[in-house]
Amino acid sequence: MFSGRNQIGTVLRPRSGRAMRAGVMCVLAVGTIAAGLYLYLVPGASASIPFSSSVGGSSLSSAQESCPIVAPEEDIDRKDVQSGPCSQEVVDLTGDGDTLYVLLNANLLDESVSRKVADTLAAAIQQNLNKPFDANTSLESGRTYGVTIDQNGNFLKATLELNPADVFHAALENGKIRCWKEEVVLDYKVETISFRLDGTLEKSLMKIGEGAELARKLFDVFRWDIDFQAETVRGDTCSILFERRYADDRPSGYGRILAAVYNGRKTGEERKPGRKAAILFDNQYYDSKGTALKKDFLRSPLSGVIRITSRFGMRFHPIYRRWRHHDGTDYGAATGTPAYSIAKGLVTFAGWQGNYGNLVCIKHDSGYESKYGHLHRIVVKKGDRVKQHDRVGLVGQTGDATAPHLHFELLVKNKGNYKHINPLGVKYVSAPRRIPAPLMKRFTSLYEERLMPLEGMVLIKTADSGSSAVAR
Numbered sequence: 001m002f003s004g005r006n007q008i009g010t011v012l013r014p015r016s017g018r019a020m021r022a023g024v025m026c027v028l029a030v031g032t033i034a035a036g037l038y039l040y041l042v043p044g045a046s047a048s049i050p051f052s053s054s055v056g057g058s059s060l061s062s063a064q065e066s067c068p069i070v071a072p073e074e075d076i077d078r079k080d081v082q083s084g085p086c087s088q089e090v091v092d093l094t095g096d097g098d099t100l101y102v103l104l105n106a107n108l109l110d111e112s113v114s115r116k117v118a119d120t121l122a123a124a125i126q127q128n129l130n131k132p133f134d135a136n137t138s139l140e141s142g143r144t145y146g147v148t149i150d151q152n153g154n155f156l157k158a159t160l161e162l163n164p165a166d167v168f169h170a171a172l173e174n175g176k177i178r179c180w181k182e183e184v185v186l187d188y189k190v191e192t193i194s195f196r197l198d199g200t201l202e203k204s205l206m207k208i209g210e211g212a213e214l215a216r217k218l219f220d221v222f223r224w225d226i227d228f229q230a231e232t233v234r235g236d237t238c239s240i241l242f243e244r245r246y247a248d249d250r251p252s253g254y255g256r257i258l259a260a261v262y263n264g265r266k267t268g269e270e271r272k273p274g275r276k277a278a279i280l281f282d283n284q285y286y287d288s289k290g291t292a293l294k295k296d297f298l299r300s301p302l303s304g305v306i307r308i309t310s311r312f313g314m315r316f317h318p319i320y321r322r323w324r325h326h327d328g329t330d331y332g333a334a335t336g337t338p339a340y341s342i343a344k345g346l347v348t349f350a351g352w353q354g355n356y357g358n359l360v361c362i363k364h365d366s367g368y369e370s371k372y373g374h375l376h377r378i379v380v381k382k383g384d385r386v387k388q389h390d391r392v393g394l395v396g397q398t399g400d401a402t403a404p405h406l407h408f409e410l411l412v413k414n415k416g417n418y419k420h421i422n423p424l425g426v427k428y429v430s431a432p433r434r435i436p437a438p439l440m441k442r443f444t445s446l447y448e449e450r451l452m453p454l455e456g457m458v459l460i461k462t463a464d465s466g467s468s469a470v471a472r
């Protein structure tokens with residue numbers, strides 16, 4: 001059963017975008033955990049309400065009796081491992097179409113364990129909320145979840161936030177899965193921060209004491225407008241008006257980003273300096289003129305801050321040992337990282353194709369076609385209609401690839417033929433979505449209250465000096 005252990009380690013090797021989150025949680029686990037919500041997650045704490053505990057059975061198909069989900073001898077050291085500094089927690093936000101099973105299976109290699117934990121936790125959630133819920137129920141996107149594994153990649157704990165008031169946990173305790181709901185008094189306060197970019201978005205925010213979750217939320221706000229890999233540079237400044245969540249008066253994550261301004265040296269037209277602004281209005285983000293930020297095409301097929309390992313153009317090929325044209329962009333990411341469709345479209349190919357390994361091709365409106373190669377697993381099939389940000393597969397190393405990465409190609413129809421173009425340089429043509437005229441008055445007053453103050457902010461100290469003081 002555990003012959004695949006080394007493989008588990010490979011799959012869970014920190015992802016480019018997730019590595020730091022895992023690292024952060026590692027530090028939290030041994031350090032400042034008491035400051036956060038996680039104090040409340042300690043199994044058996046008085047704040048937890050155990051229910052549907054000890055779900056298992058003597059076989060994986062039995063669901064309601066206690067039993068180890070792994071061989072008993074595997075459990076002996078589990079407690080030590082759990083409290084040790086080497087456990088790793090991946091914390092991320094749910095995406096469109098995610099289910100409990102999908103999230104667990106993306107982080108655990110043993111499919112039967114993923115299924116077991118997902119079914120057990122789902123049964124507990126259903127019982128608590130008293131409404132239908134199973135491991136394949138689609139989750140709302142943008143919700144926080146976490147999966148903790150030991151150094152060998154074995155399941156230790158999972159957390160799923162359905163909404164701020166409904167946070168559920170499953171943890172392995174003495175070989176059994178125990179589930180409970182968190183009991184907290186939740187409160188939100190609106191706060192403002194400003195910071196200067198120094199390293200990645202996540203690193204820069206962490207330097208001023210914020211969490212990676214805020215970086216992810218900010219990334220999501222600007223995901224159609226800013227390529228955080230290619231267009232952001234050290235010294236750029238950013239201000240955010242956001243909700244900070246307090247659980248029993250302790251800072252505990254984030255609510256919504258209400259407004260944000262990014263001043264970059266390359267974020268304007270043609271990589272010139274430019275300011276990007278966002279304000280939340282009727283559950284959508286708009287710029288200061290009232291144009292929706294959401295566009296028909298995403299800037300990148302992977303979420304979060306990603307690493308480009310090879311660009312479009314001539315390059316010396318590592319396998320063929322000669323110069324040849326690289327028809328796409330390679331994004332370095334760990335095996336299992338979800339790859340998303342950049343826009344709605346029709347899946348025209350999903351399967352094995354020579355050097356590409358597992359490949360998905362999608363035709364979009366306006367004559368665009370996108371291709372996703374070297375996938376570890378494909379989760380769509382030919383003929384499927386996909387929406388923007390639907391999962392098409394998981395990053396892998398199939399076909400001709402020297403390391404796990406996504407080979408992403410973009411083509412555009414030109415006189416009847418599809419021609420490769422540089423995904424990083426493309427300016428997609430799509431009609432802007434404006435706020436309807438009757439709502440403009442309300443938008444304007446919200447703009448003046450929330451976004452204008454951010455636009456007027458001047459950073460007087462940098463994140464380097466450990467301060468984020470701002471002046472109006």
Ligand SMILES: [Zn+2]
Pocket residue numbers: 310326328329330406407408
């Ligand atoms: Zn490539």
